[in-house]
Each structure stands twice: as structure tokens, then as C-alpha cells.
Amino acid sequence: MNFQIKNRRWLYISLSILSLCLAVTITPARASVQLPTTSTLNVSASTQPTNWLEQGRNLYRSGRFAEAVTIWQTAVQNYHSQGDRTNEALSLSYLSLAQQELNQWEAASQSIEQSVKLLQTMAPPADAILWAQVLNTRGNLQLHTGKAEIALESWQQAQKYYEQAGDQLGSLGSQINSAQALQSLGFYRRSKQQLEALTQKLGAMPDSEVKVSGLRSLGLALQTIGDSGRSQQVLEQCLAIARKLETTPHLSSILLNLGKTAVDLQDPQAALDYFEQAEQVATNPGDRLQASLGHFKLLLDYDKLELATPLAPQLLQQLTELPPSHTSLYAAINFVASVNRLSNPDQILPLKDLAQLMASTVKSAQQIQDAQAEAYALHQWGKLYRRTQQLSQAQELTQKSLNIARQLQADDIIAQSAWQVGQLYKQQSDRPQAISAYTEAVKALKSLRGDLVAVNPDVQFSFRESVEPVYRELVSLLLDGQPSQDALMEARDLIEALQVAELDNFFREACLDRAQQIDQVDPNATVVYPIILSDRLAVILSKTGQPLRYYVTQKSQADIEQTLDKLLVSLNPVSDSKERDRLSEEVYSWLIRPAEIDRAFQDSKTLVFVLDGRLRNIPIAALYDGKQYLIEKYAVALSPGMQLMTARSLQKNRIDAIVGGISESRNGFSALPAVESEVKQISKAVPSSMLLNQQFTNQALANSVKFSSADVVHLATHGQFSSRLEDTFLLTWDGQVNVKELSELLKNRTGDSSKAIELLVLSACDTAAGDDRAVLGLAGLAVKSGARSTIATLWPVKDKAAEMLMTRFYEQLRKPKMTKAEALRQAQINLIRQTDFHDPFFWSAFVLVGNWL
DSSP states (O other): OHHHHHHHHHHHHHHHOOOOOSOOOSSSOOOOOOOOOOOOOOOOTTOOGGGHHHHHHHHHHTTOHHHHHHHHHHHHHHHHHHTOHHHHHHHHHHHHHHHHHTTOHHHHHHHHHHHHHHHHTOSSOOOHHHHHHHHHHHHHHHHHTTOHHHHHHHHHHHHHHHHHTTOHHHHHHHHHHHHHHHHHTTOHHHHHHHHHHHHHHHHTSOOOHHHHHHHHHHHHHHHHTTOHHHHHHHHHHHHHHHHHHSOOSOHHHHHHHHHHHHHHTTOHHHHHHHHHHHHHHOSSHHHHHHHHHHHHHHHHHTTOHHHHTTHHHHHHHHHHHSOSOHHHHHHHHHHHHHHHTSSSGGGTSOHHHHHHHHHHHHHHHHHTTOHHHHHHHHHHHHHHHHHTTOHHHHHHHHHHHHHHHHHHTOHHHHHHHHHHHHHHHHHTTOHHHHHHHHHHHHHHHHHHGGGGGGSOTTTTTOIIIIIHHHHHHHHHHHTSSSOOHHHHHHHHHHHHHHHHHHHHHHHTSOOOOBOOOGGGTOTTEEEEEEEEOSSEEEEEEEETTSOOEEEEEEOOHHHHHHHHHHHHHHTSTTSOHHHHHHHHHHHHHHHTHHHHHTTTTTTOSEEEEOOOGGGGGSOGGGOBOSSSBGGGTSEEEEOSOTTBOOOOOOOGGGOOEEEEEOOSOBTTBOOOTHHHHHHHHHHHHSOEEEEEGGGOOHHHHHHHHHHSOOSEEEEESOEEEOSSGGGOEEEETTEEEEHHHHHHHHTTTTTOGGGOOSEEEETTEEEOTTOTTTHHHHHHHHHHTOOSEEEEESSOOOHHHHHHHHHHHHHHHTSTTOOHHHHHHHHHHHHHHHSSOOSHHHHTTEEEEEOOO
């Protein structure tokens, strides 16, 4: 019995640790079972009973699941006839695992429930280790069949039994499984915390397959929540151990996921190397196919069609030959989804071949009762028909996909299929039905919110391809013709929701919702919503107690964006100032002039812009009417949206600041000589604690924020805003602080909103070059930091100009009844009219985001 317990303990540790390693890129990850690799034994009917468990294990490990089923069924019958209920229960549990791999869900369920029933009726009671192992199998089945919450309970129970039996490895395996269940439920941060703690425990243990599984699971959790750099480190550590062990079957899946991480880190050559290595070391056709698909998709993403095209027929052949399984279905769906993203997919493969593959995938999905895969396949099949303008067939297939998705309550599929239904109605000029379908799609996207990240990142809602257009196309439908007040309100709310969704996508988690309407904050402010649509620029104005106003400029999105790009380039002081003024006046005529002619800004002191698309990179304060800049007429503020701020004006009589900065060159960044003077001048202007150069460390800043009552934090140091979370950071003396760390640090005030920082100033930052959504990083920091207002620079400004502007800003801010927006306006006007820094380049880079009061 000791031999059997020892062997079954190892088998269960290796069998029951799950992973997210399958390269299934649409469905939320399905768990897979892992086994150590040893030589496969030949089995026959005369096999000795004592070897049944071991031989079934070897067959299972080599992927011969049907043969493993036969062996373990024989074991069940023989142990039953011998009255050995312990080994009968164990054999049933093994049998369930093999049946799960064959997608025999009903049989697998019957086997495991029979095993549990045997354990419940045993006298004396079954030992704890046996209970733990059977519960592990049950959790595996529950997760595979979409019951992640119950799976979590099963694994938590299994963990208790392992601990009761003093089995540390088994306990760790169950905790790894629990972390996988948390990921399936969308609790990525909880999962990450659990896996981080487990990895520390595993780090102290000798190298083993359990350690490999734990590290791989952590790497995948980090990858899923967007921490690609850390994910790469963990997976590389995992790979080194797996290679050292030699017998591990995990190599191909680790390499595959390293490839995906390299894709996230925009390192295509490394990704290609990893995918090719994964193909070479794969021990079964399924793993080889996943690696080939990763390779193929990478080539498509980087427009290497001449390299991708020869691979397509080979992949199609492999996909056609695979027997129906969860893995093969999603491989086929992802293959077609990747090709379907191309503007001209039939240059890769004939559309009829792709349609045939989706038709057989639908049939296979029905055969193995995988409704989610069926819905996804119908969606892609419908998309192919839409391409060939067979609209009625496209409508029928997409509607079927939508109906299944509704039954499953699968918001990710609802969002995509309802959007496609809306597009089809729009093509047929059925506006009411189109609006209805688009509304359903947006509702599904909103319900996903931070869980957009829970949809696997490959087909994931690439934000720009699958989320943003849904909102914009619905806004466009609502604003057709002469929109009603209701339509204007809905369009405005959608643009607000899009801003929220973009920030959620940026942080890969739901941002704060603060429910105050910004047009209710200040009767002296008008909120301006410019909306870039495919064929026009729409502008909605919102002012307290007044109907919404609407203005439109008929101009293509390409023309609008080209003008905005030229304007941004022309702001360089060496550019032609006449050309700059011409472009600036043109944009002014789109956003401001029609409303001014209409006297819409009468009684407005502040214009608050909820900017859209490329407009975010433009310094709105520098728009020119032919005689003067916009800032000379109105205070200007930016808002990420009405749901993302709380209004409260600064107590001028008790401003208390933390002022920090770096004037010396540091970590490869150039010196900012005027920063020392800026920091000292501001410290004189307002009561403050000062952190300069060596004093300006991560820890010193964290302590200053945590243990002081300062309401202003002013940081004069290098920093960068980007649309990539990992490229948005601030420089301290001892390194870079990324935007998430900075926002956590700034919120570190015991969670008391009354102690929130009123004003965060970043006076030497830059937006990432060539990144048309870089200001997302600024908006994201403004929202996530919890600061009510943020002032930052869109590009690096001459540090002497920054010193002068910021010193004047604080002088103004201390005046009675002075708003932050007006204080910044007066400081900018001072530079325009009374210094050599009158060019917009020097003063317009400073923008106020958030509460302007």
C-alpha cells in the first residue's frame, strides 16, 4: 500500500496542477493536465493489477488517452470485484481525468461522482490524501465545464486534506489550481498575489515539476494582467528549470508563452525564435499546431504576408485533420479570426476554404457540446459571408451566434456578434435596428469593463479594433441628420463611456467611477466634447441648466488627423510661425468659432475639453483665432470624463506642498539645471517640504506623501507618458517609478478620500514620441492617482521657462477666489506678454487635467 500511495501521490501532483498554457486565444483559458515524461510501457490484458495505475499514467502522459481509459476501466472492474474500494475510487478518479482529455464530459462526471460516493461510504473513512486527490480531479472537471466557482471550492477542500496529510507538494499544487480558478473568474490580481506567495515557497524548494508549474502559472497571470516584463522574467526562470529537469513535458508551452510575452513587449524577433523553438520541441501535434499558429499570427501582425502565405495551407491541412476537441476547435477559430482581420484575406487562402473550416468547426462544436466555441465559429463564419456581400447568410449566422451567446451570458461574444448584426443592419439602411444592436454591443462591453482583460489578450479586445469602433459607429448613427436632445445626450454619454473604457484598457483594470457630472460642477464653465468620426468632426457643448448644443464640420477622419499632426509638428519653435498660425486657426474654426458665433460661451470663464483621439496631443490653449490665443480669452482645462473626478476647490489659505525634483543628469537622462531654482522658488512661495536630487528617492517620496498632510505634490523631474502602461514612468534618484506604482504611492493615505491630494504637478514630463495615444498615460495617472487635479507638460519645455511659469502659477494660486485653471491661465499669459518665452512651444505644453476649481 505504501508503494501505491507514494506513486499515486506523485501522479496526482503532476496530473492535477493546471495551466493556462494552451494557446487558445479566444476562449477564457481552459485548464490542461500535465504529466512527467517517462518511457511509455506496452500494456496487455494480462497486465499485473499492481501496475495498472502506473501504466495508465504512462499512456496518459504520452497523450494516448483512449488507451489510458481502457486500462483504468479494467482497473475499476478488477478492484471492484476484489472489494478494494480505495483503489477502485482512485482508478475512477484517474479514469475521469482521461475522459476529460477526450471531451467525454458526461462520462468523466459519472466517473468522478462515483469515486466521491465510494469515499463517502468507506468504513473506516478514506485517508486524507485520497480525498485530496479525488477532489483535485473533480475541480479539474468543474473548471473545464465552466464551473470555476465550484472548482475553487473543490481545490480549497483538497488543499485542506493535503495539509491534514502533511503533504506540502500536494498543498502547493492545489493552491496553484485555485489561482487558476481565480483567473477564470476574472480575479487576476487575487490570483497573482496567491501565485507570488506560492512562488516564494517554491523558491525555497528543490527544482521539480511542481515548481515549474507554479512559475509558469505565475508568468501567465502576470502576462494576462499586463505585466509583461515581470512575466518574461518568471517564464525564463521557469524555462531554465524545465530544461535542467529534462524530463518535463512543459517545454513547448513555456516557449509558446514566452513568445506571446515577447509579442506584448514588441520584440518580434524574440517572439519568432520562441515560437520556432516551441514547434521543434513539441511532443504532440496539438502543441506543435499552437506554436505554428503563434508563428503565423506574428507574421500577419507585422505584415509579413509573403512569409505567412506559404504557412496557411499547411495549417489549414493540420486543422482539418485534428479530431474534434476543445483545443482543435479554438485553434481553427483563431486561425480564421487572424486571417479575417486582414483587409484582403483571400490573398492568404480562398474565402470558401475558410468558410468550410468554420462550417466543420460549428458541426464539431455541436458534436462535443461546446456551445461557446460554436458561437465564436458562427461569428467568424458570418464575417466571411459579410465580406462576400452575402448579407442574408451573414445575418443568419451572426444572429445564431448572438442567440447562443445570450443563453451563455457570454458578454465577450455578445459584444462582437451584436456589433456585427448592427453593421449588417446599417448596410441595409435599417437605422433603428442597427442602433438597437449596437446598443446591445456597448452594453456588453460596459459589463465587461475591467474584465476586458479577462478575455484572452490575443483576440482580446484589441481595443482599437474591437472596442473603440463599436462606440464611435453608434455615436455616428445617433448624430446622423438633426439629432434630438436625447440622441445628443446618449452620444455624449457614449463618448464619456469610451474614455472610461480606454483608461480601463490602459490599466488593465477598472478605473474609479466618480459620479459627479462635470457640467454640474461650475456654472461658469462650458464642457466641450469634440468627437472625431469617420466622415465628420462633431462638437457637443454642455452647460449647466441649458440644452446641449451641436456643431458639425464635414471632413474625413484622415483629413482631420493629418491637419492635427501638421499642427503638432509646427509647434516646434524652429517651424514657420505663419504656417503654425494657419493650422491653429483652422482647428479653432472646427472646435470654437461656430459656438462663439452662436454666443454659446457667453458667461463662460472656463472651457473644459473632453478630448478625443489625436486632439488629446494638441495644446488646446494655443488655438489661435487670428488675433489671440484661446487662453487669452478663457481658462482651459481637460477632463478624462464626467464620471472620473470629484469637485473641490483648494483651500488657498493653507496650501501645504511636497516639492521634489532632479536637476543633475541621472540614469541616462540629461541634467535639468533650472529645476533646483524651481524647487527652491516654489518652496518659498508655499509652505513645503523639499526633496532635491539624492533626497528624491522612491522611499522618501512615499514617506513624504504617507506621513504628511500636504495637498499639493510638485515633481520637477524627467518622465514620460505613453499609451503603453509599462512605458509611462517618472524618474527618481534611484530609478523609474511606473504609473501604477506612482498612483498607488500617491493614494497611500489610508484610503481616506478627504485626504486626497488636491493638485499633482509634473513639470518636466514628455509624451512618447510617435505615440498618438500617449496622453492616455497622463489621463490615466490623473485618474488613478486620486489627485483631484493634475498639471503636466505634453513635451519637455526649456527648464528656465518651466521655472518662470510654475513660480507665477503658485503666486496666482494663493490669491483669493483664484481657480487652478485661472492661475495657470494667468501664468501662461504672463509668459506670452512679459517674457521672451511668448512662443506657444514654451507655455502651451502645460495642461490642467481634472478639477479646474
